[in-house]
Amino acid sequence: MDELSRGFFQALELIFSADPALYEIIFLSLRVTGLALLFSTLIGVPVGATLGLSRVRARGFITVLLYTGMGLPPVVVGLFVYLMLSRSGPFGALGWLFTPSAMVTAQIIIAFPLVSGLTMAAVQGVDPALRVQVRSLGATRAQEVWAVLREARLGVVAAIVAAFGGIISEVGAVMLVGGNIEGKTRVLTTAIVLNTRTGEFSLAIALGVILLGLAFVANVAMLRLQGKE
Amino acid sequence: MKRFGFFVVALAFVLFVGACAPAPTPAPPTTAPAAKPTVAPTTAPAPAPTPTSIRAALTSGCHLILSTTTSTADSGLLAFILPDFEKKSNCKVDVIAVGTGQAIQIGQKGDADVLLVHDRAREDQFVKDGNTKERFDVMYNDFIVVGPKNDPAKITGVTMGADALKAIANAKAAFMSRGDGSGTHAAEMRIWASVNISPTKDLQWYNSLGQGMGETLLSSNEKGAYTIADRGTWLSMTGKLPNLVVLVGGNDISQNKDKALFNPYGLMAVNPDKFKGINAEKANEFVKWMLSVETQKMIGSYKDKTGQILFYPHAKQ
Incomplete structure (x- = not known):
């Protein structure tokens, strides 16, 4: 218990200490997760919306695949990305291993099924009568999709929020493909593991509190933007 | 209803800015309190941290x-x-x-x-x-055998790692193994082999953790178990391991008489x-x-x- 309360106060102390090393870690966490979320949203929302609106035969199978993907263990994703980006792997020439690019790549793979799968579910929940109505008013296909997405916005935002929570707190993959290099690929979660490993429990708790705080602020911001209608 | 469109644009913008924000400008090295060695190593003769975008x-x-x-x-x-x-x-x-x-x-x-x-x-x-x-x-440096203060296997005073492990096995006293294919784990396995013991998961007292040295020492401390550690990690963590003492290997490397514990x-x-x-x-x-x-x-x-x-x-x- 001692460690917990000390960790909490140390978190406050750290935040206000303006320690450049800490801010570097926080910024890198946000940058890696932000980029991964951006890409998986840009790909995942259209894919999810298309799947939700289309009547393809294989939709059931694709749904199972996406939902299974939501359960992908991050370490397995990390190992896969590691083997792909390894110098002796197919994409070794990129030189991405042990850089933030590798971490973003892994997190996109983790976030994509969440974003697209939950978007699909949200879109499917929209009353089909809406599409008929919009089309009868002369909407183009794109306008129709947009109208449905707008109607499903609660679910779409929930999808993005879920993906954000999934990857900002993820450690297995970024540890493996990033390598936890100080000042280069060390993020909040890998720093927490490092401090736990070396027995600096209160510092680990402090970083955990900061991570939670960031997630809280990010979620408040996203829900604010979503509107209260 | 306009708000959703606004939300999408704003989200993209926030993420984009977040992604492209310049790295924090180099700040003068702060004298970090000693309690946080891993965020800013205090032991280094302080080169200014150079943030990398x-x-x-x-x-x-x-x-x-x-x-x-x-x-x-x-x-x-x-x-x-x-x-x-x-x-x-x-x-x-x-x-x-x-x-x-x-x-x-x-x-x-x-x-x-x-x-x-x-x-x-x-x-x-x-x-x-x-x-x-x-x-x-x-x-x-060297490996040492550490264990609980009450020493149920009675290995205090033993100078050879092999004899100590044998006594631990005979006493069926709890033992924590790294079990992670590390150098320390390899050294442990060599010593077991030298006394013809092959510890398996079926033994109640033998725990293969699959974790790093720090975690293994912390677990041993919690469970009152023996383990083999490299002296460096042991020394850097002694303050956090109140229940453990060095039983084989002495207080520094000159007191370690066992060549098998050479690292x-x-x-x-x-x-x-x-x-x-x-x-x-x-x-x-x-x-x-x-x-x-x-x-x-x-x-x-x-x-x-x-x-x-x-x-x-x-x-x-």
């Missing part, structure tokens, strides 16, 4: 990837000596600190330029497989003929630098927070 990290010139065991990084040694190399060679060293098993695996795939590890048998195999041209002795570290530059993209020039420079008289002196002079020497230079001059 993603782009800088991707495009900036020289990087040398050092794959090494957790003990060299977690003990603070690398943070102490590496700034000298980075200054002299104008090349940043990226430290990947993992168990020796994984460190060698990373080298085997050509994903590191140079290795600093401690498992002689696997190092020799690495040389044999042509993954490096030569292995160099660089430094050593040499090997340095190997990855063979550039075998993999594309190896930074061979800097890797060789790094090897030369590590073996140089000055660096060897620096290694021998490094003291941890508690003022103890953790590594002893061992290069042939």
Whole structure:
């Protein structure tokens, strides 16, 4: 218990200490997760919306695949990305291993099924009568999709929020493909593991509190933007 | 209803800005309180931290990837000596600190330029497989057997690791093994083999954790179990292990009478003929630098927070 309360106060102390090393870690966490979320949203929302609106035969199978993907263990994703980006792997020439690019790549793979799968579910929940109505008013296909997405916005935002929570707190993959290099690929979660490993429990708790705080602020911001209608 | 469109645009904007925001500007080194060694190592003779943006990290010139065991990084040694190399060679060293098993695996795939590890048998195999041209002795320390103060296996005063492990097995006293293919785990297995015991998961008292040295020591402390540790990690964590004491190996390396507990570290530059993209020039420079008289002196002079020497230079001059 001692460690917990000390960790909490140390978190406050750290935040206000303006320690450049800490801010570097926080910024890198946000940058890696932000980029991964951006890409998986840009790909995942259209894919999810298309799947939700289309009547393809294989939709059931694709749904199972996406939902299974939501359960992908991050370490397995990390190992896969590691083997792909390894110098002796197919994409070794990129030189991405042990850089933030590798971490973003892994997190996109983790976030994509969440974003697209939950978007699909949200879109499917929209009353089909809406599409008929919009089309009868002369909407183009794109306008129709947009109208449905707008109607499903609660679910779409929930999808993005879920993906954000999934990857900002993820450690297995970024540890493996990033390598936890100080000042280069060390993020909040890998720093927490490092401090736990070396027995600096209160510092680990402090970083955990900061991570939670960031997630809280990010979620408040996203829900604010979503509107209260 | 306009708000959803606004939300999408705003989200994209926020993420984009977040992604592209410039790295924090270099701030003067702060004197970090001693309680947070891993965020800002206080032991290093403070080079100003140089923050790297993603782009800088991707495009900036020289990087040398050092794959090494957790003990060299977690003990603070690398943070102490590496700034000298980075200054002299104008090349940043990226430290990947993992168990020796994984460190060698990373080298085997050509994903590191140079290795600093401690498992002689696997190092020799690495040389044999042509993954490096030569292995160099660089430094050593020793392993110790630690355990609970009440010492249920009665090994206080035992000088040989093998005798101690035998007594632990006979007493069926709880033992924590790294179980992670690390150099320390390999040393433990060698000692078990020398007394013809092959511990398995079926033994109630034997726990194979599959974790790092720090976690294993912490678990032993919680459970009142014996374990084998490298002295460096033990010393750096003693304050957090109130229930454990050193039972074999004494208070410093000169009191350790058992040759089987000797823990040499090997340095190997990855063979550039075998993999594309190896930074061979800097890797060789790094090897030369590590073996140089000055660096060897620096290694021998490094003291941890508690003022103890953790590594002893061992290069042939």
